[in-house]
Amino acid sequence: MSLFEEVQKIIDxxxxxxxxxGGDCELVDVEDGIVKLRLMGACGACPSSTITLKAGIERALMEELPGKITEVQQVW
Incomplete structure (x- = not known):
């Protein structure tokens, strides 16, 4: 299973x-340990989206895939 597929499974x-x-996210790319996500729906415009991205999604990915993920970035 590729790293992209592993990340997709956790995001699912x-x-x-x-x-x-009322939100959702789309996995755009995984490159050199950096996960690129597009937040959609309510998550796209939410003032707490950075917290969701960093404290929620990034933390979960780093716990599930230790050493493979260095950062999660939001893309537009």
Whole structure:
């Protein structure tokens, strides 16, 4: 399984939490340990989106894939 597929699998597990609040995310790319995500719906314009991205998604990916992920970045 590629790193992209591993990340996608974890994001799919997190997706219901985002959707519950009217948001969603799309995995755009994984390159050199950097995950690029597009936040959509309510998450795209939410003032707490940075917290969701860093404290939620990034933390979960780093815990599940130790040493493979260095950062999660939001792309537009």
């Amino acid at each position: 597990q997190l997706r219901p939490f985002l959707q519950r609040d």
